Amino acid sequence: MRDFIRRRLSGSDSLRLGVLGVGNIGTVHLKSALxxxxxxxxxxxxxxxxxxDKADAAGATRVYDDYTTLLEAETLDAVVVALPxxxxxxxxxTAANVGVDVFVxxxxxxxxAEADEMLExxxxxxxxxxxxxxxxxxxxxxxxxxxxxDGAVGHVPHASMVRVNDGPLGRPPVEAxxxxxxxxxxxxxxxxxxxxxxxxxxxxxxxxxxxEIRDAMVDSTLDVPVEDAATILLEASETGTAITxxxxxxxxxxxxxxxxxxRLEGITGTIESAxxxxxxxxxxxxLSAISNVLSRFTGGEPDVYGPTFYLQAxxxxxxxxxxxxxxxxxxxxxxxxxxxxxxxxxxxxxxxDDDRVETDALEVVS
Numbered sequence: 631m632r633d634f635i636r637r638r639l640s641g642s643d644s645l646r647l648g649v650l651g652v653g654n655i656g657t658v659h660l661k662s663a664l665x666x667x668x669x670x671x672x673x674x675x676x677x678x679x680x681x682x683d684k685a686d687a688a689g690a691t692r693v694y695d696d697y698t699t700l701l702e703a704e705t706l707d708a709v710v711v712a713l714p715x716x717x718x719x720x721x722x723x724t725a726a727n728v729g730v731d732v733f734v735x736x737x738x739x740x741x742x743a744e745a746d747e748m749l750e751x752x753x754x755x756x757x758x759x760x761x762x763x764x765x766x767x768x769x770x771x772x773x774x775x776x777x778x779x780d781g782a783v784g785h786v787p788h789a790s791m792v793r794v795n796d797g798p799l800g801r802p803p804v805e806a807x808x809x810x811x812x813x814x815x816x817x818x819x820x821x822x823x824x825x826x827x828x829x830x831x832x833x834x835x836x837x838x839x840x841x842e843i844r845d846a847m848v849d850s851t852l853d854v855p856v857e858d859a860a861t862i863l864l865e866a867s868e869t870g871t872a873i874t875x876x877x878x879x880x881x882x883x884x885x886x887x888x889x890x891x892x893r894l895e896g897i898t899g900t901i902e903s904a905x906x907x908x909x910x911x912x913x914x915x916x917l918s919a920i921s922n923v924l925s926r927f928t929g930g931e932p933d934v935y936g937p938t939f940y941l942q943a944x945x946x947x948x949x950x951x952x953x954x955x956x957x958x959x960x961x962x963x964x965x966x967x968x969x970x971x972x973x974x975x976x977x978x979x980x981x982x983d984d985d986r987v988e989t990d991a992l993e994v995v996s
Contacts, residue, residue: 644670645952648709648730649690650697650721652681655735655944656712657688659762662945663710664689669952675700698724706730708955710948714809715740715824716817722748726755733760733951733961737828738968740819742976745969752965759965760951765833765890766963767943767950773906774892775837783896789873791834793826793890797858797879813854821856823848823978826877828971832963833892834873835970838866841873846978851880862978888939911939 645668649660652674663671674685675694682693694700697713701724708731711721718739725732732752738761739745752759765771778786798812811817818824835841841864848857859878866873883889888911893902947963954961 644668645956646670646672646705646707647952648672648700648704648706649674649685649712650700650709651712651714651717651735652676652685652690653678653712655762656681656710657684658941658944659710659712659733659735659948660685660688660690662941662948663952665945666949666952668956672706673700673704697721701725701728701730708733708952711735714811714817715819716811719744719748722759723751726751726757729755729757731758731760731955733762733948734965734968735762736968737819737824737972737975738965739972740817740824742969742972745965745972749965749969758955758961759968760954760961761963761965761968762944762947763829763832763963763967763971764940764943764947765829766836767946768890769908769939769943770888770903770906771833771890771892774894774901774903777901777906778837778894778896782899783894783901784898786869786871786894786896788895789834789838789871789893790895791830791873791875791890791892792877793830794876794878794881794883795826795889796881796883797822797825799852799854799879801882813856815856818856819972820975820979821848821850821854821860822858822877822879823860823975825879827860827862827875827975827978828968830875830877831971831974832967834864834866834875838871838873839868841866841974843974843977843981846981848979848982851878860978860982862981908939 647663647669649656649663649671652660660671660674663669671690673692673694674690675697676682676685677695682695686693701709709725711718711732711734713721715737718734722732722734739748749759798808800808831841843862843864845863847861849859850857851859858880862875864873864875865871888904888907891903894900950962
């Protein structure tokens with residue numbers, strides 16, 4: 631009989647959680663879970679010693695250097711998969727083998743084919759799959775969606791969305807070389823479209839309903855092996871809204887500036903997400919920044935929640951997933967939702983490849 635029956639009947643009132651991967655975003659998930667009532671962070675795993683030390687200092691009960699060992703050794707209800715994308719499939723399948731529900735960092739997988747294998751393993755094991763698409767929880771974007779649904783600008787013939795940051799290279803001066811995997815298309819499945827586009831596709835479909843991609847182009851603004859800029863033209867099937875999306879990882883990020891903006895051109899006016907940034911955002915971000923600077927001089931740990939505007943969304947997404955597990959319900963953002971964003975990424979790549987072929991042909995003819 632599957633291990634998950636034993637795990638579900640362990641008798642603990644707390645949801646027993648493991649965190650697989652304690653890098654940047656894994657630390658956010660770890661500290662989020664530690665701050666939640668009714669959640670027991672039983673264990674964390676990471677191959678990097680410094681990350682294991684960080685997890686131990688944060689409050690994980692036990693720390694492992696291998697996630698497969700953790701999954702076999704611990705009695706868990708759920709795990710957060712915050713590993714690089716090339717490890718997502720193995721981690722989900724290993725969790726399925728021991729009957730543990732999974733909350734997977736985006737992108738859910740590197741391709742729809744890989745996602746299908748993960749979803750099949752989850753279905754066979756009877757486990758639930760959630761995905762960390764946090765734009766659904768970001769206050770400004772939630773506010774914009776609410777205003778649109780309330781009819782603030784009536785019908786919207788055109789919408790635009792821009793999401794840019796500095797990607798894996800970071801803002802200069804860079805103190806250390808970035809990890810190799812974020813710039814490896816085999817490890818990630820792609821560049822900006824995969825890293826940022828999946829978030830945008832998820833938010834836009836959540837807001838407007840089913841989308842169809844009409845055209846796409848990708849570019850490398852920097853000398854890197856993956857695209858760091860992508861522009862996509864979409865149409866919302868139900869509303870007829872034309873949407874332009876641009877995402878890129880070529881711009882130095884100026885936190886606490888908000889690096890995502892959505893603008894709706896409605897028949898009665900225009901609204902954009904910047905109007906719904908909480909009034910206390912910049913004040914709280916400034917306090918967090920001061921605290922983090924002071925921590926460098928005192929040897930303390932920087933506050934992972936500062937600026938809280940972004941990272942609170944991760945907390946809320948994980949909290950919603952945990953609540954769904956407790957209630958024996960489908961997670962609010964499912965593995966199928968994660969797969970859908972990958973399908974749209976692949977379609978955009980196909981359009982971009984077709985455009986390149988046509989352009990090359992024209993150059994040869996001329």
